[in-house]
Amino acid sequence: MADTKYIFVTGGVISSLGKGIIAASLGKLLQERGYKVTIQKLDPYINIDPGTLNPYEHGECYVTVDGHEADLDLGHYERFLNTPTHKDNNITTGRIYQNVINKERKGDYLGKTVQIVPHITDEIKRNIKLLGTKYDYDFVITEIGGTVGDIESLPFIESVRQLRWELGRNCLCVHLTYVPYIAAAKEVKTKPTQHSVKQLQSEGVQPDMLVLRTEHRLNKDILRKVALFCNVEADAVMQSVDVPTIYEVPLLMQEQKMDEIILRKLNMPIKEKPAMKDWRNFLDKKKNAKETLRIGLVGKYVELPDAYKSINESLLQAATYNERKLDLQFIHSDKITAENVANTLSSMDGIVIAPGFGQRGIEGKFLSLKYARENDVPTFGICLGMQCMVIEYARNVLKLEEANSTEMNPHTPFKVIDLMEGQKTVTNMGGSMRLGAYNCTLLKGSKVYEAYGKEKIQERHRHRFEFNEDYRDEFEKSGMRCTGINPETGLVEVVEIPEKKWFLGVQFHPEYNSTVISPNPLFLSFVKAVVENKK
Ligand code: GLN
Numbered sequence: 152m153a154d155t156k157y158i159f160v161t162g163g164v165i166s167s168l169g170k171g172i173i174a175a176s177l178g179k180l181l182q183e184r185g186y187k188v189t190i191q192k193l194d195p196y197i198n199i200d201p202g203t204l205n206p207y208e209h210g211e212c213y214v215t216v217d218g219h220e221a222d223l224d225l226g227h228y229e230r231f232l233n234t235p236t237h238k239d240n241n242i243t244t245g246r247i248y249q250n251v252i253n254k255e256r257k258g259d260y261l262g263k264t265v266q267i268v269p270h271i272t273d274e275i276k277r278n279i280k281l282l283g284t285k286y287d288y289d290f291v292i293t294e295i296g297g298t299v300g301d302i303e304s305l306p307f308i309e310s311v312r313q314l315r316w317e318l319g320r321n322c323l324c325v326h327l328t329y330v331p332y333i334a335a336a337k338e339v340k341t342k343p344t345q346h347s348v349k350q351l352q353s354e355g356v357q358p359d360m361l362v363l364r365t366e367h368r369l370n371k372d373i374l375r376k377v378a379l380f381c382n383v384e385a386d387a388v389m390q391s392v393d394v395p396t397i398y399e400v401p402l403l404m405q406e407q408k409m410d411e412i413i414l415r416k417l418n419m420p421i422k423e424k425p426a427m428k429d430w431r432n433f434l435d436k437k438k439n440a441k442e443t444l445r446i447g448l449v450g451k452y453v454e455l456p457d458a459y460k461s462i463n464e465s466l467l468q469a470a471t472y473n474e475r476k477l478d479l480q481f482i483h484s485d486k487i488t489a490e491n492v493a494n495t496l497s498s499m500d501g502i503v504i505a506p507g508f509g510q511r512g513i514e515g516k517f518l519s520l521k522y523a524r525e526n527d528v529p530t531f532g533i534c535l536g537m538q539c540m541v542i543e544y545a546r547n548v549l550k551l552e553e554a555n556s557t558e559m560n561p562h563t564p565f566k567v568i569d570l571m572e573g574q575k576t577v578t579n580m581g582g583s584m585r586l587g588a589y590n591c592t593l594l595k596g597s598k599v600y601e602a603y604g605k606e607k608i609q610e611r612h613r614h615r616f617e618f619n620e621d622y623r624d625e626f627e628k629s630g631m632r633c634t635g636i637n638p639e640t641g642l643v644e645v646v647e648i649p650e651k652k653w654f655l656g657v658q659f660h661p662e663y664n665s666t667v668i669s670p671n672p673l674f675l676s677f678v679k680a681v682v683e684n685k686k
Contacts, residue, residue, distance in 0.1 A: 155283030156417045157322045159311045160294045161358070163347025164329040168364045169400075171224035173327055173391065174294045175231035176401040180410035182232055183425030186289040189282055190228040191240045192221075193275070194296040195303035199245040203581050210457030214611045214663050215240070218587025224294060226461045226663070230468075231401070233666045239285065242278045244303065250274055267306055275310040276317075289419075299326070300350045312355035323416055326351060326358035327391075330365040330373075339367060341377050348381040359416055360387040360409070368392050387412050398434060398667060402427065429668050436471050443476040444681050447496060449519045449536075450505030451512030453481035459505055461662035462533065466503070468665055469674035473682055487515030492522045501529040501653075501681035504536030506613075506660065510559050517543045529653040529680040531673075534614055537656025538568045541618055541646060544631050558616050567622050571642075574615045585612050589637055591644045591659070597634035598655055599645045602676030608635075610644075610659035617658065618643035653680030 160174045171192070178188045198204060201212045202220030213226045219238035228236055251274050255265050282291045295311070297304040315322050328344040344363060351358060361383050363369060369390045378385040389407045394400060404410070405427070414421045446466060452458035463479060470477035480499065487495060492515075496502060502523045504516050516536070520543040523530040532540040538556055545554035545567045553560075556568035577583045588609045593600040600606065623633055623643065635645025635657070647655040657673065665671035 154321050155288055156290050157318060158292045159324045161299055162327045163299045164343045166298050168327050168329055170294050170327050171227045172397050172400050173362055174292050175227045176404045178292050179231045179401045180405055181290050183427055184422045188290045189288045190292045191282055192224045192294045193307050194222055194243040196243055197245045198243060199249060199581055206452045206458035207455055211460045214586060214613045216588045223460050230464055230666045233668045239282055247271060247274045271306050272310045272313060275307060276314055299347055308354045308356060320418055323359045324356055325360045327362045330363045332367050344377055345380045357382060362389045362391050364391050366393050433667050436474060440474050440476045443478045444470055444500050445478040446501045447480045447482045447499040448503045448505055449482045449484050449516055451484050451507055453483050465662040465665035465671055465674045468670040469678040472670050472675060473678045484512035484515035487518050489518060492518045496522050500685045504532040504539055506534035513559055521547055527651050529684050531677045532656030534660055537658050540656040541567050548629055549625055556616050567619050568616050569619045570615060571617045584615050587611055591635045592638045594634040598647050599634050602672045610661055611663045612659050652684055653677060
């Protein structure tokens, strides 16, 4: 096999243009041509990882199989490529500096002055090339977070400049920009793109391909003009016009031969044009679905849908495979009261209680769960959502008044959810939760077993608190069953009320493990129950 090829994806003009989706789409197209591909995200912030960040900052924190708290773009990479990412797929400025400073303390620099160039850039380059050498990929696509021209991203762009020089024809740069439409003049404007490419050039990087984000289709003349001004071949200027779903972007890029042009530029066999059969099948199902399911997601970060990105996508995938459209309603748990809960939830065909941390909005989750349980609405509790299911049941069915999680009230008389033993000595907040994939054994005959169709599964986790084993008998006797158990530690991972249509909570996060081609079985089962319920 030839050497690993490195493709960099940078962004200009403004942020939030969807670099992650473009990187994932390109990855998908190359993968479909038979290549081994991985995608990496470099984040210019100083946090070691996004685990300590409030979701309002950068949206959801994604979790990899190997227990890394990662940027949500890794979720897109997995959903598109259907292959797991790892710790090495997400690097921040903080981690780069931490590694360099640790080496300095050990004396590894032998008395040298430690500097951004070459020491920080060497460490960045090492982390990029690591993916190629350690895992034997044909293509490593590296997305550089932020926008060209940011002070923070300078060392990353400088590393790209150096790598282009070192790797020669094994390296290529795709730059994503924005072409605004000025309504008053009825014109699209390419000047911001020209400026952004100039900025990139002034940092020593010439893009090989441009992707122009636009709300209006751009004609050939505009594309040619951009090519001319930016030193890019005319056929290497792509446009990414707004589409109804991000999952159409790979097809949009395929139409413009993005993958072929890249393979040609990198001197790689072009191979056969992929039919993308499974992918198109998913899109057809999505387009052809007639009936709509209305699902309420109860959480406290609902003003920012990115805070629940993987849940939104998992629900969409499951709805699509159940041949339904999804009308996802974001419901603010903070705003739910005993008076308005019935009104707020009565039009929902199904309810999801979101993960989360801390006291805010928690009472609204209990009220929602009481309503859902008493009215037998299909309900799915995820992580904190599962813990809330347990607490609500303890309070209102077992009559353990003031039952709670010790996270919310350390002095509760009934600690039905309590800090895990291994967490009691933890002092550092970063990377110290129970993280990543763990085994779970499912009870035959349960809903969760039926959903997965097997006894042994693995799902990813991110939590510090757990179901308190001392109360297990009491719950089981009164009708809430523990149907998924970690075989190594005995930890309760799944609870359900068998007599309800579908009332199930999981301590793990199945949403991190649901892709376009293989949707998560539990989401499929939940949505199926929602469909039945609607009938
Ligand atoms: N706050 C809860 C815990 O730490 C739930 C975490 C979550 O929902 N991810 O156990």
